[in-house]
Amino acid sequence: MPFVHIRVAGLDLAPPQVETLQREATRLMADAMGKKAELTAVLVEIHDAARWSIGGRPVxxxxxxxxxxxxxxxxxDEKAEFIRQAHGLLARVVGPDLPLATYVVVDEVPADAWGYGGSTQAMRRAAAA
Incomplete structure (x- = not known):
């Protein structure tokens, strides 16, 4: 049940570009991380480039x-491969202006600290055992 949050600045993404990010992020979660595509949520946010800087400088x-x-x-290894492929996805969508300091972060949340449908992941594990 992964949650993918993608932020892009400086581009006016067309709906097909947003759909590509959503579809490909979902595919990466399934292929590289072994997650269920049907439980993968993806949020794409678009921001003004004036709100983003790297090294104190605008990009x-x-x-x-x-x-x-x-x-x-x-x-x-799975996380490293996901990071590699996710960076490639961002580079394809953003293009040649994508800065080197473009981060892909895998946050690992304890099973008792999150869930969906009103149940934590820990509760799901216990019920399956």
């Missing part, structure tokens, strides 16, 4: 991808 375009997954459900 023409920028992006950030943050994903939350249950702690301990992915290996170091």
């Amino acid at each position: 023409p375009a920028a992006a950030h991808l943050d994903v939350r997954v249950t702690e301990g459900t992915n290996s170091e």
Whole structure:
């Protein structure tokens, strides 16, 4: 049940570009991280480039991808591959102005600290056991 939060600045993304980010982020969660696509939520936010800086300097375009997954459900290699591919996705959508300091973050949340449908992931594990 991952939650993917993508922020893009400096671009006026057309609906097909937003759909590409949503579809491809969902695919990456399934393929690289082994998550269920049908439970993957993706939020794409678009911001004014004037609100984003790197090293204290404005940038023409920028992006950030943050994903939350249950702690301990992915290996170091899976996370590294996801980060590599997610950066590639951002680079394809944002283009050549994408700064080097473009971060992809995998946040691992304890199973008892989040869930969906009114149940924590810990509760789901216990019920399945």
